[in-house]
Amino acid sequence: MPPSDGKQCRSSSPKPSTLDSLVFRLLLATCRRQGRFYVRPWWGRVYSRFTARHRVVNATVHGREVILNFGYIYPITARLYPTYNAPLLELVHEVYQLKKRPIRLVDVGAAIGDTALLVEANCQGMVSEIVCLDGDSESFGYLRTNLASLPKARLIFVQLSRSESYCPALVRAPAGSASAEGIAKVMTASLDEVLQSNDIGPIDVLKIDVDGFDGEVLAGAREILEGNHPSVVFEWHPIYCQRTGNSWHEAFRSLEAAGYSRFIWFDKFGIFSHFMVGYGHASIDATAEFCLADIPADWHYDVVALHESSSLDMQALAKLAFSRKRSSQF
Secondary structure: OOOOOOOOOOOOOOOOOHHHHHHHHHHHHHHHHOOOOOOHHHHHHHHHHHHOOOOEEEEEEOOEEEEEEOOOOHHHHHHHOOOOOHHHHHHHHHHHHHHOOOEEEEEEOOOOOHHHHHHHHHOOOOEEEEEEEEOOHHHHHHHHHHOOOOOOEEEEEOOEOOOOEEEEEEEEOOOOOEEEEEEEEEEEEOHHHHHHHOOOOOOOEEEEOOOOOHHHHHHOOHHHHHHHOOEEEEEEOHHHHHHHOOOOOHHHHHHHHOOEEEEEEEEOOOOEEEEEEOOOHHHHHHHHHHHHOOOOOOOOEEEEEEEOOOOOOHHHHHHOOOHHHOOOOO
């Protein structure tokens, strides 16, 4: 199994560029004014030019100073769309309310640590441990630095798939994320193997965002899904499924086999879309065709999946009442 202690990633994070950091902070401060005539002419040009420099910058994300690649778009997206990642916050809150105790959250595709910081800022006292997994060496360097002061965060460097095997290496996209589209092959492990070998106990919420590999990760989490019945939120992105050679049905096949029968769909901005009860093969294909048309661009969904034994209320999750009152937007 691949090492889980980060030995293969950078030993130290690069120093942020002062100039690029100042520009990045300016873009963050003005991103919601792009429609105004005095911002529109320069904002996009500046963003594109500085993104191409591939510099490390520092910025404030959910009340904490972090380092990240200039092209990592999360801080901008979070400012533009107040409901972004709201389904995750709502799920954490609802599971905490149901369990009546702090919960364990597993974050697959933790990137720079923005999910952990989002949850920590908005769900204080609700989470006992956040297990953060990522297989991109650059992102893991940022992750380690950004979460160094968060004791409840446990970091594991690993690229996940359905089993211990080999898959394409992660390559970075212009937006700062990474997907498994590389020519080189890297060793992978299943989520079941990783959590067992790291002695991580039962989990309550499983979040997955790995650009087209979400179904493969779920296929490698059979013991967790069947034994713990965690509430799951995953990114369903047919465009990336196609680019990485994976099936957009795999996530639903794996979940159905483990007893998951209720699904709550949210669009890529975190706004409720629809319910699905049972795995509808034809409807999945029809929705995938819509996403692949790429109008609107890069269309995908976040899907909350509930086990048939879960007492969580689908209507309550869809309303996003808790997350709409979040204390930290960005």
